[in-house]
Amino acid sequence: MVLVFAESPRGQFKKSAFEAVTYGRKVADAMGTSCAALVLGNAANAGQLGQYGAVKVFQVTDTAFDAFDSQTYASAIAEVAGKNGAKVLVLSHSSTGKSLAGRLAVRLNAGLVSGVNSLPSAQGNSLKVKKSVFSGKAIAEFEISSDVKVISLMGNAVKPESLGAAVSAETITVGAAKGRIRVKSVKTQEGTVPLPEAEIVVSAGRGMKGPENWGMVEELATSLGATTACSRPVADAHWRPHHEHVGQTGIAIRPNLYIAIGISGAIQHLAGVNNSKVIVVINKDPEAPFFKAADYGVVGDLFEVVPQLNAAIKKFKAG
Numbered sequence: 001m002v003l004v005f006a007e008s009p010r011g012q013f014k015k016s017a018f019e020a021v022t023y024g025r026k027v028a029d030a031m032g033t034s035c036a037a038l039v040l041g042n043a044a045n046a047g048q049l050g051q052y053g054a055v056k057v058f059q060v061t062d063t064a065f066d067a068f069d070s071q072t073y074a075s076a077i078a079e080v081a082g083k084n085g086a087k088v089l090v091l092s093h094s095s096t097g098k099s100l101a102g103r104l105a106v107r108l109n110a111g112l113v114s115g116v117n118s119l120p121s122a123q124g125n126s127l128k129v130k131k132s133v134f135s136g137k138a139i140a141e142f143e144i145s146s147d148v149k150v151i152s153l154m155g156n157a158v159k160p161e162s163l164g165a166a167v168s169a170e171t172i173t174v175g176a177a178k179g180r181i182r183v184k185s186v187k188t189q190e191g192t193v194p195l196p197e198a199e200i201v202v203s204a205g206r207g208m209k210g211p212e213n214w215g216m217v218e219e220l221a222t223s224l225g226a227t228t229a230c231s232r233p234v235a236d237a238h239w240r241p242h243h244e245h246v247g248q249t250g251i252a253i254r255p256n257l258y259i260a261i262g263i264s265g266a267i268q269h270l271a272g273v274n275n276s277k278v279i280v281v282i283n284k285d286p287e288a289p290f291f292k293a294a295d296y297g298v299v300g301d302l303f304e305v306v307p308q309l310n311a312a313i314k315k316f317k318a319g
Contacts, residue, residue, distance in 0.1 A: 016094055022163065024088075031127075034055050036055065041061070062174075071179050079174045111144035116131045195227055200224050202228055204261040206237075207283065228244055247269040252273075278296070
């Protein structure tokens with residue numbers, strides 16, 4: 001069996017959960033086995049995971065799982081995996097998945113490959129899987145030959161697909177010990193798609209000259225249904241909130257489209273965004289390093305280019 005841990009923060013599934021289940025089903029098909037999903041906490045409509053390929057959905061509704069604790073979660077996931085004979089465990093490569101993967105590998109005596117971006121190939125009892133290394137400059141292939149295998153999946157690596165029908169979630173209990181962490185409050189950014197899950201990202205840098213000019217960037221993002229981001233100097237100068245900082249020292253993203261406005265393209269920034277499928281750069285400096293990584297580039301003053309781009313998108317939508 002392939003067991004997928006489907007994250008449901010605050011009782012809601014994110015796109016990454018559907019991606020992980022789709023991936024888990026395809027891995028199960030390649031191995032000639034079945035795919036099941038595990039939900040921890042009171043997530044609504046857990047059975048919908050069956051639409052993405054899970055033939056079974058296990059749900060633990062204990063209130064102990066309403067707040068995330070890596071020790072408690074890892075104990076519960078390992079217990080369910082062991083009871084059901086799961087040979088492959090799939091997680092999302094999110095902050096939650098990253099904190100669980102190592103713990104689960106130790107508990108299950110499993111081989112672990114984190115941050116994969118492709119489907120594995122099965123060869124007997126082994127799985128071979130690829131992932132980006134050296135900040136996306138190369139691709140390495142790993143072979144997992146242990147009896148139990150743990151894989152974490154990068155966001156936007158697999159498109160959620162309808163592979164089945166909704167199923168009835170099976171409520172189960174686990175003997176997880178109480179965690180040592182007590183969550184007093186949770187503050188989250190609401191109203192926008194989180195950067196790791198965004199398919200389109202519009203980002204800007206010091207070329208904007210000041211926070212008062214950000215209106216054109218937000219207008220472009222709204223027109224495209226995109227999430228806004230920024231470079232580190234912009235976040236450090238408090239022009240934009242730190243949760244929008246993308247790059248090696250910020251959030252690493254891999255959207256389908258990344259638009260960089262007024263960003264030179266320092267190596268630290270590129271390391272966090274160069275896995276984007278399509279990169280568009282707008283910069284007045286033709287020697288900006290970012291153009292070497294761009295799929296499309298516009299050499300021009302952003303204060304002229306972006307308003308024209310906004311006008312063109314509005315005209316296109318109106319037509």
